[in-house]
Amino acid sequence: MATPTQVPGWIAVDWGTSNLRVWALDDRANILAETQSPLGMNAIAGDEKLSFEGVLISLIDAWLPSDARGVPVVICGMAGARQGWLEAPYCDVPARPSDLAQGAVQPNVRDPRILVSILPGLCQRDDADVMRGEETQLVGFMDAHPGFAGWVCLPGTHSKWARVSNGEISGFRTYMSGEVFALLSQNSILRHSVKEGWDDGAFADAVRAAKVQPASFLHSLFTVRARALVARDGAAVAPGGAVLSGTVIGAEIADVLGLLQPGEEIALIGAGKLASLYQAALGVHGHKATPMDGTAITLAGLTQAYHTLKTASERI
Amino acid sequence: MATPTQVPGWIAVDWGTSNLRVWALDDRANILAETQSPLGMNAIAGDEKLSFEGVLISLIDAWLPSDARGVPVVICGMAGARQGWLEAPYCDVPARPSDLAQGAVQPNVRDPRILVSILPGLCQRDDADVMRGEETQLVGFMDAHPGFAGWVCLPGTHSKWARVSNGEISGFRTYMSGEVFALLSQNSILRHSVKEGWDDGAFADAVRAAKVQPASFLHSLFTVRARALVARDGAAVAPGGAVLSGTVIGAEIADVLGLLQPGEEIALIGAGKLASLYQAALGVHGHKATPMDGTAITLAGLTQAYHTLKTASERI
Known part of the structure; x- marks a missing residue:
């Protein structure tokens, strides 16, 4: 784990079922440091000695001087599930990136150096479907391709296809x-x-x-x-x-x-x-689709959410 | 296991992957005795101390007096697979019941009391598909419903649907x-x-x-x-x-x-x-289909095959 040479402006976290990735960033989204861990939601849920805050602090402790206060931590993924850190209720489709950021929840934390926001997943009531984590990739993708209209495919154990147009996610389908x-x-x-x-x-x-x-x-x-x-x-x-x-x-x-x-x-x-x-x-x-790196897109989505949350907090 | 009061005219066997059923019958297909065993093809293939003939004789020994000679044993199912007793090469569709009976193979046996015929399965070259055992149920069904034209469904781990008309199996589809x-x-x-x-x-x-x-x-x-x-x-x-x-x-x-x-x-x-x-x-x-007992239909199919084999042997 690299130690950043400056105090991070904020910290981004992609917390999945079986692992997590963490980045320290400045306000222009330059990466100052990054790390990862196998302590995904399942590992924490299955070990009463582990807590989400404890796992997070163990990963970012060296990045934060003792006098830091309220460094924003923006988290997407399973940390917001019912079995996660704090449930972030699903946001219904159709949804815009700002709807997702506004649905973030703030768990109480003991460490005064951080201020944690957990982003919600997406749900679809008719043709029942859910996602947690992929919605942040969609936000990152939409940020880079504002004029896109069509389907975004995220292959995986449970592949997701989301319909995107006019800056909105209108629906999606999971395939097993x-x-x-x-x-x-x-x-x-x-x-x-x-x-x-x-x-x-x-x-x-x-x-x-x-x-x-x-x-x-x-x-x-x-x-x-x-x-x-x-x-x-x-x-x-x-x-x-x-x-x-x-x-x-x-x-x-x-x-x-x-x-x-x-x-x-x-x-x-x-x-x-x-x-x-x-x-x-x-x-x-006959469809040409070049794979785009998912990690960079996740980080772009978290950055988008961070800016929305920052703007909102500055308004208050 | 009941001992028949008379020497069986023939013996019918449905030898599956994980079990087998055996019947002693007279020439009018009355059941004189029946038994079953968990020693299907897999159990025999997995134990070098077991042989198909040994397993069969242990089940029917009491039905056969020591001076019996050449009592016909008609077998359908996995005994005819490559890993079975003796491979009975698949019969191609379209196939009639007589094609199946004529495709039977006769393994050498040590016990002079029995004469064994193993019926082939069915295969379909285009839209690749195979069955072993179900074809005999289809024969039994066709014997009882000579005018049937349509699809016969045999639900199971691998469900089979066969198209039957004019006394012929024209094709079939397995569903996993x-x-x-x-x-x-x-x-x-x-x-x-x-x-x-x-x-x-x-x-x-x-x-x-x-x-x-x-x-x-x-x-x-x-x-x-x-x-x-x-x-x-x-x-x-x-x-x-x-x-x-x-x-x-x-x-x-x-x-x-x-x-x-x-x-x-x-x-x-x-x-x-x-x-x-x-x-x-x-x-x-909106399709009405009343389930028909598969065991009785298997036995009807084996009986049909027995009669075809008997007629053929009498012609020689």
Whole structure:
């Protein structure tokens, strides 16, 4: 952990289920120091010796002189869940970035050096859905792309697709694709079929098939296994992992493409292998979406919230 | 295990992955005795001290006098798999019951009292799919309903839907619904949402929704969890288990109904809670299908195969 050479203007925290990231920043959002920890919400909820404030202070103590007072700490993510530090009730869609910042809650803290604000998640009442953390990435994205109108994809264990236009998040959809893929490839009969190899063409074929037969998901899964059993001796069989991955990601994308209105764009936030697969799958259907780094976007969203909170407090 | 009062005319065996059922019958298919065992294919493949012939003889030994010779034993199911007793290569669709009987293989046996025939499963090359065991139920069903034209549903861990008409199985589709439901309700984040209660209306609503949004399966799953998180304080939330069950079975049925041609019927083979759920889900969409007992139908299919094999051997 680097010690900042100056007292931070504020501190940004992305507190997830299984880890957290913390940044010390100046008022122009220059990063003075950063650190991370595996003590996400689940670890704290599962250990009565841990508290959210205690974990946070242990990470930022060296950044704060003893005479510092009320340094703003802006937190997004699971710290605001019911099982978190202090519940920040969900903000309903449609929502603007300012609605989210205004929904922040301030837990009581013992350490006078900090003033903590926890941002709310988003919820959707009809077509029930929730997010905590991704909304801050959406805010960061919207800040950098004010004219964007379309769907923003955040791939993950539970992928999120949010509809954004006119500076507003109008709705969103969570897909259990990542978790379903993990369960099928590790715990189902398909685990025998996904062991070896990868083939981009087989992935693309499965993505294409998922759009042609969007209702056939539960059947398409079984063909991942059956195609090896029916192959004639010596015939090449497409790698099951690529087919399964294309079937699952393809089903998710086929559903979203069915909701895409003329003129709407698609943006992709994420990094690494998973984001590349989404990029490839979108490319199969002729949609170009270059993955944008999620960490920078989270920090941009927290910065946006910090400025809104600061402006509001200065008005009081 | 009951000992038959007369020497069986033949013996029928349904040898599954995790158990087997055996019947002693006379030539008119009257049941003289029956028994079952947990020594399915997996148990035998996993224990080098066990053999298929040894397990079979231990079950039927008392039914056969020492001077019996060549009593026909007709077996369907996993005994014919590659990892089984002797591989009975899949029969391609379209297939008639006689094609299946003619595809039977005869393993060498040490015990002179028996003559064993193992029936093949079915495979479909385009839209890759396979079955082993269910094809014999289809044969039994077709024997009792020679004029049937439509889809026969066999619910299970991997549900099978077969298209039957003019005494022929023209194609079929496996759905991983049972396994996917088990994984989601036991191992996914949804396990927290499916603990208590049941509601027929919530099940029916989910079945209906699955047909309205057939491509939204991976999203609909998450709403099972989200609907509890977005509910206003004190508002009733539909039991998650019923919603999840309706979402999964509904997705399967929505896909099949999309393939149903005008005039085609639906038949349902099975018993117990699962078959009742399929019956209810079909009822939501106005299709009446009364579950038929699968065991009796399996035995009818084995009987049909026995007669075909007997006629063929008498011709030689």
